[in-house]
Amino acid sequence: MYAATLAPVLAQVEIRNRSSENCIQQNKLCPGWIVDHFDRYTHPLVQHIVLTVVSVGIGFAIAFALALLTRRRRWAVGPVLGFTGILYTLPSLAVFFLLLPITGRGTLTAVIALTAYTLQIIFRNIVIGLDNVPDEAKDAGRGMGLTDRQLLWQVELPLAVPDIVAGLRIASTSTVGLATLAVFAGAGGLGSEIVAGSNITFKTGVVAAGGLAILLAFALDVILLAGQWLLTPWRRVRPA
């Protein structure tokens, strides 16, 4: 009885599969094939997320430390911007292969290159954010008896959150894009579904993997905005 009801369904699945394979053989854009083979994108997508989050995370940690170090040494801001500016300018693909003799192929090389790229954007935004804190707010904090350290963590950094998040958003969106090149460093990611060897003419793969990268960029952007919303409750108070 089951066989009788299932047979037409199975036949349909069969036809659909065959037509989607046919479509692929003719190298057309085949949405059906993407749906049928979605699992092949899971691993590259996870690699892509890891590359992006780790690179932006380390980039943030380094940029944050640099920003705090240069707070009392304003003369150092220029040189740090200059140096990170060079790292930002270097094309990631070149950096992958400049690092190759030193760190070899793989995730480490890709993460170093992507991290180097994010430093300038994040550092600049932290410095701008701290500079934008109104003097009145700092004076009020000091008047309440806050030490320098308390002032930094309880007044200045919270008020700088919007500028810092703006930097992280630019950095994460750009890094998702650059991480598609990580495949050339042997680190996988969605780029491996765009480039096969030196062939980039697989129409369906380009749309599926490229589309996933764009969706990932937007998803990370939304998460960062949500983080900003949670960290800045005072901005949500409606004026009476």
Added chain:
Amino acid sequence: MIHPTLAFLTDFSNAFDFIFHTREAQTGGVQVGGLHQVLEFTWEHIKLSGAAIGIACAFAIPLGLALGHTGKGELLAISLSNVGRAVPSLALIAFFVAYLGVGFTNVTLALVLLAIPPILTNTYVGVRQVDPEVIDAATGMGLRAVQVVRRIELPLALPSIFGGIRTSAVNVVATATIAPLAGVLTLGDFILSANVYGADGRLAGAILVALLAITVELVFATLQRLVSPKGIKVST
């Protein structure tokens, strides 16, 4: 005997040898490397990037000036560069190659799309930043709208516009590295066809691409300073 941790220095010295002296290809037969081929690929790299930046400027600057002058299309001008950043350059190039085919024209078009958003956004922002009182004064002196754009808004927006061109140029030069995937032999070919040029050629390609990107950045940073009217030096 060189210390093992410094062995990579040998790799770099071999890469420089590849840049200056020809050698037989890994695949045999033809000669590769040497200054002649390096210059040939560098020229192709510059030609491709220059064409893309030129076309992008011709399109984005007038549009940005028009939108900025009228104050219309703010959402488009601002959000375009955010959306543009989210599109991976590799996916953009691959999309053009897969759907339109390989070749110089198609790669140029893909790079134009990559270059437009920063130039458009910066032109728009540069024009909107102009003090409204300056424009009032100009209008009061009898300047027509076109004159206001050409003689007031454009010069005052130039530093911002060149900031946009600089961002785009660095981006385009970096992305032109993957143009060999689309049949245009830029410096990236040394990197992407390691089976022909060998590991030395690949490292040489990485060095050359990095040098070219830094040169482009320095040239545009200088241009940006030169076009800044006295008194409104914009720090970037």
